[in-house]
Amino acid sequence: xxxxxxxxxxxxxxxxxxxxxxxxxxxxxxxxxxxxxxxxxxxxxxxxxxxxxxxxxxxxxxxxxxxxxxxxxxxxxxxxxxxxxxxxxxxxxxxxxxxxxxxxxxxxxxxxxxxxxxxxxxxxxxxxxxxxxxxxxxxxxxxxxxxxxxxxxxxxxxxxxxxxxxxxxxxxxxxxxxxxxxxxxxxxxxxxxxxxxxxxxxxxxxxxxxxxxxxxxxxx
Amino acid sequence: xxxxxxxxxxxxxxxxxxxxxxxxxxxxxxxxxxxxxxxxxxxxxxxxxxxxxxxxxxxxxxxxxxxxxxxxxxxxxxxxxxxxxxxxxxxxxxxxxxxxxxxxxxxxxxxxxxxxxxxxxxxxxxxxxxxxxxxxxxxxxxxxxxxxxxxxxxxxxxxxxxxxxxxxxxxxxxxxxxxxxxxxxxxxxxxxxxxxxxxxxxxxxxxxxxxxxxxxxxxx
Numbered sequence: 001x002x003x004x005x006x007x008x009x010x011x012x013x014x015x016x017x018x019x020x021x022x023x024x025x026x027x028x029x030x031x032x033x034x035x036x037x038x039x040x041x042x043x044x045x046x047x048x049x050x051x052x053x054x055x056x057x058x059x060x061x062x063x064x065x066x067x068x069x070x071x072x073x074x075x076x077x078x079x080x081x082x083x084x085x086x087x088x089x090x091x092x093x094x095x096x097x098x099x100x101x102x103x104x105x106x107x108x109x110x111x112x113x114x115x116x117x118x119x120x121x122x123x124x125x126x127x128x129x130x131x132x133x134x135x136x137x138x139x140x141x142x143x144x145x146x147x148x149x150x151x152x153x154x155x156x157x158x159x160x161x162x163x164x165x166x167x168x169x170x171x172x173x174x175x176x177x178x179x180x181x182x183x184x185x186x187x188x189x190x191x192x193x194x195x196x197x198x199x200x201x202x203x204x205x206x207x208x209x210x211x212x213x214x215x216x217x218x219x220x
Numbered sequence: 221x222x223x224x225x226x227x228x229x230x231x232x233x234x235x236x237x238x239x240x241x242x243x244x245x246x247x248x249x250x251x252x253x254x255x256x257x258x259x260x261x262x263x264x265x266x267x268x269x270x271x272x273x274x275x276x277x278x279x280x281x282x283x284x285x286x287x288x289x290x291x292x293x294x295x296x297x298x299x300x301x302x303x304x305x306x307x308x309x310x311x312x313x314x315x316x317x318x319x320x321x322x323x324x325x326x327x328x329x330x331x332x333x334x335x336x337x338x339x340x341x342x343x344x345x346x347x348x349x350x351x352x353x354x355x356x357x358x359x360x361x362x363x364x365x366x367x368x369x370x371x372x373x374x375x376x377x378x379x380x381x382x383x384x385x386x387x388x389x390x391x392x393x394x395x396x397x398x399x400x401x402x403x404x405x406x407x408x409x410x411x412x413x414x415x416x417x418x419x420x421x422x423x424x425x426x427x428x429x430x431x432x433x434x435x436x437x438x439x440x
Contacts, residue, residue, distance in 0.1 A: 010268070015289045035308050035322070035409075038258035040269035047267040048230070049260035051306040051326055069235045086271040088255050088411070093432065097350050097361050098368040102255070106271055130317050140402060141317050148318040170419050182360060183428040184419040187435055189255075191308070191411040199390050199404040208403040212313065215407055 010110055011163040021164040024059070030107035030164055031056045033220050034085035035133065039063060039071070041078045041113075048074070054083075055125070055132035061109065061157040062116075062125035072153030076115045081157055084108045087220055090188040094171035095180050103186065107164045111157040119146075125154045136211035192219040230302075230330055231383040241384040244279070250327035250384055251276045253440050254305035255353065259283060259291070261298045261333075268294070274303075275345070275352030281329065281377040282336075282345035292373030296335045301377055304328045307440055310408040314391035315400050321387065323406065329382040336374040339366075345374045356431035412439040 004022045005011065013020035021027070031037075037054040040047055050071045052063045061083060065072045075081065089103035116122050123144065130138040144152075171184045193215055196208050224242045225231065233240035241247070251257075257274040260267055270291045272283045281303060285292045295301060309323035336342050343364065350358040364372075391404045413435055416428050 010263070010266070015286050036306050036324075038260075038269050038271075038304055038306070040258075040260040040267035040302075042262060042265070042267050043230070045262070046230070046300060046330075047260035047262050047269075047302050049258050049267075049269055049302045049304040049328065051258075051304055051324075053322065066235050080266060082260075082267050082269045084258055084269040084271055086256050086258070091354055091413070091435070093354060093357065095361065096364070096368070097346060097358060098364055098372070100350070100354065100357070100361075102273065102353075104256075104271075108269065110266075126317060130320070133322075134311055134313060134320065137313065137320070138317060141315065141320075142397070142400065142402075144316070144318055148316070152318070170421075173421075177362070178421055179423070180362065181423075181426060182362075183426050183432060184422060185428070186417045186419075187432075188414045188417065189411060190414060191409060193311070194408045194410060197406045197408065199406075201390075201393075201398055202404060203399070203401075206401060206403050208405070212403060212407075215311070 005161045008161050011108065011161045013163050013165055019165050019167050026164040027107045027109065027162045028056065030105045031085055033105065034087055035220065037061065037063065038084045040082045041074055043074055053129060053133055055129035057128045059159045062128050063155045063157065064126065064129055065153050067151050067153035069153060072155060075113050075155045078113055080110065080112050082108065082110050083157065087191065088189050089168065090186050092169065092171050092186055093184055095173045095177040095182045095184045099171055099173050101167065103167050105166045107162060109159045109162040111159045114156045116154040116156055119149055122149055122152065122154050125156065126152065140209055140211065190219050193217060225381045228381050231328065231381045233383050233385055239385050239387050246384040247327045247329065247382045248276065250325045251305055253325065254307055255440065257281065257283065258304045260302045261294055263294055273349060273353055275349035277348045279379045282348050283375045283377060284346065284349055285373050287371050287373035289373060292375060295333050295375045298333055300330065300332050302328065302330050303377065308409050309388065310406050312389065312391050312406055313404055315393045315397040315402045315404045319391055319393050323387050325386045327382060327384045329379045331377040331379045334376045336376055339369055342369055342372065342374050345376065346372060360429055360431065410439050413437060
């Protein structure tokens with residue numbers, strides 16, 4: 001997918017604009033790397049932020065929860081939402097507190113909300129979310145039961161505009177601070193999966209598939 | 221700090237209430253473990269979510285940004301905000317997609333906003349944020365310059381109510397699925413600091429202090 005999101009009042013990055021990206025690819029890359037979408041919407045005139053599992057297909061983010069969950073009912077009532085996905089990649093330890101910061105990848109999207117009602121579309125969205133969160137697992141599992149689909153509420157958020165902001169820099173200090181005897185540099189941070197742990201009730205002899213095992217050690 | 225936050229409409233956890241905690245200690249523990257606060261507030265009737273660096277002291281969260289930054293100006297105009305901090309601790313790989321989920325620690329706080337104006341209070345807040353993000357570093361660095369303090373906007377968010385939601389569970393499958401030949405279990409995820417990288421412009425012979433070195437390998 002090529003192209004860029006329109007730069008509007010709400011998504012224009014004003015601080016450190018040199019770190020901003022508006023192209024679809026930059027935004028999608030961060031959405032695809034993250035695991036939790038921080039979904040903001042309005043309830044009774046106030047903002048609420050709810051962390052949700054998600055998946056992306058083209059320019060749509062799918063969010064799900066229990067059909068009766070407050071977040072699903074509220075998203076159903078809201079016409080639009082703002083979603084942020086941020087990954088922290090490290091600390092930038094400058095020679096002053098003022099110039100100390102973080103390395104990060106962050107995407108903010110604005111979009112219109114739609115409750116998905118048809119079973120077929122719901123199953124598609126549930127698969128997209130599953131493929132995002134635990135790639136390859138969907139095909140190994142049994143089909144969702146009809147009551148499970150009914151109990152699941154799925155919201156589609158069609159992206160109307162977005163921005164990405166990333167930093168992978170070294171400290172940028174005041175020129176006079178470079179002669180200070182203080183160490184400066186970066187402390188990288190990585191979020192990674194470790195090693196699979198068997199369920200307590202796993203039947204003897206059942207081993208994880210190659211698909212599941214390939215998730216071990218993966219980093220975001 | 222002992223005690224609990226009042227359970228109100230906005231912070232009551234309705235889904236999986238057995239995972240909810242309202243005591244100060246549970247909420248504070250998650251706030252103290254995270255690095256990014258997802259701050260939600262209202263602009264022109266719509267919600268905006270902005271990731272921010274923060275620090276906590278008692279029941280106050282300090283947020284900062286450039287004094288002229290939109291987020292600081294908007295937070296100054298808003299009387300209240302909602303903040304979520306979420307850490308992902310792993311995937312719960314159940315025998316069905318429906319019961320698959322994540323291990324996580326999540327805190328949601330609601331509070332009243334106040335722009336901090338006095339130099340003394342600003343310095344205190346900047347120190348709290350620094351101590352949270354890079355413990356011990358503040359004392360090693362030079363004092364902030366007067367213009368740096370002026371250029372920094374600091375917002376105090378006094379927590380009025382909050383909730384925590386955590387999951388560290390194994391899959392809980394449908395009874396009939398336990399005889400399925402599918403592997404199930406947990407894939408833990410950890411966010412951790414790795415190894416310090418020297419700044420490109422570091423003068424010869426300058427080594428990181430013990431305080432900075434002690435951050436290496438730390439997990440959230």
